[in-house]
Amino acid sequence: MIPYNFTFLSHPKICSGLKALEHIPFELESLNARKPLVITSNRWDKKGLSKTLIKALYDSNIIIGALFTNAPFYPSVTIINELSQLYRDRGCDSIIALGCGGVAYIAKAVNMVVSLKTDILQCADITITSPLKPMIIVPTADCQGGEMAAIAYYERFEKQSDFLYPDVIVIDSRITRHANSQEVANSALTALAHAIEACGIDAPNPINDAYAHTALQFIYQYLQRTIKRPSYKDGSVAIVNAAACADTAFSNAPQGIVHVLAQVIALDTNLQAGMVMGILLRYYLADKLHTKGGIRPELLLALAGIDTYAKTPEKERQKTAYEYLIQCIDTTREFVPATLKGLNIPRYKLKEYARLAATKNKQYKESAYMELLEKAWEGK
Amino acid sequence: MNALQYPEIKPKKKFIKRIYIAVMLWVVGRAIQAAAKVDKEVKEEFAKLKDNFLLKMWIWPNGPSMYVGKTKDGKVKYLGWKDKGYKPTLTMTIKSVEAAMLLFTFQEATAIATTRNRLVVDGDLPDACALVRILNIVEVYLLPKIIARLAVKRYPKWSQMNPLRKHFGRILVYVRAFTF
């Protein structure tokens, strides 16, 4: 029986593939915008990605209000206020974020400030009731999670709202092929974790499942090759597409235990959340395997295709799906160890992480967080 | 932050590509006019269209463009690239110069380009389908098989367009398109 009690929203238009960047002027025009503020980081600017973006805007009526190339990793109040002021001074009417991580988070926060016309710290208390200024995100393959979702991260705050989705996501291989193998692995693991946790909720819905399954398919089919050669165009586009789909699935499901723990650990250790998610996911799935209906057999359909799904007896589908997922995670073994111990995270810190996670997200008990952490540390 | 470090940027134009596209649009326009006289199938397609049929194919936002329409006496005519107060009944807007380049360097067929959202069609759907069929035939006439295969959805078999029709029609279309 297909469930009919659910709500689902996916707002962003995804333009993906060959010459996708050239869609931007038309999309901006259809959003009634002509003067974007472009935000990117030094790294991508040095690799020539901002030049590629500017060339894509040739022969249009677009004027770039400012091209800010020094977006830092951390979305601080200072940088958000400075960029908001720049946006206002130049009379911009939209924002383009070229990159992931800090670039995208800062862009979203700036969008909130200039749209809601308030200080960034007040935004936490405001309920957004109307669309924000047009925002386009052009992701690179170093997704940290949440850039293309209905969530904004700034300072240590997290804000969720349907209006925080970007309007357009432009995935072009000229942009996505410049990350390194570690970053591709992190992005893929983040997308995998989000997709699996979105599928594994108590009340799944078929549309959310569709997004999650698409993410899983992309990852399963392209991850191995892309990790070996991050400049592989199709692969990098696929991984970023997976991240985009997983972010949508993530936005329409409650935050999972793996996501919350990974955020807490990444904050303390400066590790990428994706790496930690990849480790925790392994043991999360192992746990779910022993729970009735823990791993849904439909995941096997998404990963292996209709032939394998049909051939596998019904009772074995859960286990086979689990094996395929572990195989996927194992593709990243070169970059992500199998246990938290492998990351040199001291055991005594686990208790603190469980406590912080329980404070952050009360959906799970501290003991549940601790149990997963212990298993992930020891590797059992 | 020193805002002067981040000035406004006015993106430039792609002159060479625009010239190429303008030339290609002219060639296609003239070829449609020629094919409407030479090829029976094209004639039939145009006969089914309304008398006030006027196609505008253009690159958003600033051109170049191509206007092809039916005159009062039912003839198909290439009307040029300037907008002389025409009221197109079918508009095919190609979203960017790069999208047009993909189309006119035959890296993407028209149908594929439509699927990939590179062009926007404004007007009656049956008219649009007829025009795509016309364009396919014109491209088969204009281009050698090795290139036309990329441009059209399905290259016509012998039974649909025999070599005599194809080669003879090709000569006539070229002569009509580039002379009178």
Place this chain on the structure above:
Amino acid sequence: MQEIIGTSNKVIEVDLSSQSYREIPIAEKDLELYLGGKGLGLKLFYDRVPAGIDPFSDENEFIVMTGVYVGTGAPCAGRFAAVTKSPLTGLMGTGSCGGPFGMALKTSGWDGLIVKGKAKSPTYLVISSKGVEFKDAKKFWGKDTQTVQKALEKEGSGALVIGQAGENKVLYANVCSGHRFLGRCGMGAVLGSKNLKAIVAKGNEFKILPKNPKKFDKARKKTLKFINRNQITSILYRQFGTNANVNLSNAGGILPVRNFTGGSHGEAHKISGEEMAERFDTKFSTCKPCAILCGHKGNINGEIRQIPEYETVGTFGSNLEIFDPVAISNFNELCTKYGLDTISTAVTIAWAMEATEKGLIKTDLKFGSPDNIEKTITDIAFRRGFGDDLANGTRKLSQKYGGADFAINVKGLEMAAYDPRGAWGQALSYAVANRGACHLSTASFAVEVYLNMHDPFSLKGKGSMIAFIEDVTCAINSMHICQFTAFAVELEPFVVKYTPTFLLNPMITYLNPIATKFMDVSLWPEMWSGITGKRMGMFKWIKAGRRIHVLERYMNTREGISRKDDTLPQRFLTEGRHCDPQQRTVPLDQLIDSYYKARGFDKNGIPKDRTLKRLKIEKK
């Protein structure tokens, strides 16, 4: 009085859980490879304590090593080193301290002390040549460091005491030794977690004599000569103390102002050493065998007080935009009383001021105003109200409240009073130093800004220069001798002294790995050799320093440290100083790459197997 020729090579291990002690001999081989002091302390910790332990657990050990120089009459050799696992950073915490304790421990017949376990109730130790007495410290628990120190004077000639901050496990609590402190890394909290209020050493039981008195004397006299000849040690620091750095830093644009937003200030002269010497009629107040005499005391507000050091003046003064030396002295006195690291306390308060300004938190703290600071320091020491959060340091604060871009710490340890944007070598040093944002890992600011011997904004040669100075500093801290003798020993030899700066600067900048081979640092190994009777050439000594540094790094990588942690707060990577028209920021990535190459680390900052093997460090 009995005599010890060379070193006793004995360390006393105290187990607080079982209230027992035993003697641990030092292997000759370890002494040669790790020199003593910090080096030997690290080696002992490495051999005895596994990776990944909780700093507040019984397993953590607090190790004090005096080094070979202490007690021999070597100049400026009253210091000792301490090693433990830092609760502030979660990494190896090391410290160097003056005051009477080192001498007292050495002359009690012990080269070092290891404290492990946890006492069931507040305890203090009295150490003599006969062993250890475990005494009840309930009467001292809750009392400040000065009161307890005074009370313990009759029990021994030197004591280590923690204040209320240590008792309450403030993560940057320090340990007091006379008028000096084991300031950084929260060692006071480690002792507090062990319920250990104080350690007293009787002292004056042994005379320490060198094995080769002739060799030792020759090197000692030459070192003294250099100290008395060098401008910095004999004039600047001797007359004005470390606050002589205020005017130098201000002129060089590296004085921290307003939580490191600016590099100089028009009112900086009010808190300079020159101003304080005149205003407070300062007199010497130093560690026992000190020849530099940088410590001073003066008449402040009707009391005779220790003049605050440059780090306190920079972080509590210009960094909070307070230019009243009396107010700074008041803060210093409170930190002394409660046993708080002035650098970490002040930088944490600066974070709180800026976070209040930006609306991230609500406090009564404001830049430029000394109001409420004393109350805040007290709240931190007793973990009261918001002081409980402030007591955890800027890293934890920024993880909870935001403001990570202006949480001025590296690896959790707050930064000292030198702005890295004005001296890129210092920036690199801060980023890669083993214990966190440590200015003493290389004191490169002196080379680049004060002495103009290396272009502060050049990328050339920084990696190898920092690596070299780190090696030498590790070796110095293993002697143990005061780091300020480096001004004399490194700058007074003929080549450096008589080569004009316009030649020396480009040589050191562009020919760095070769130029350092011509540095004559042989006086230190000669004195070491004279005392122990073992051969120790200059290059072998520098290699020992390298071994110590790389061992510490390797121990840290076992705790999760890698390239991701060798960074600077975002402020230094994205914002320029107000005083710099070019608004330069630190190009850290390139500096780090050159450093890793010079060190033999892989691109992730982990020592390669080949590097460990060459330095005879056994992987564990």
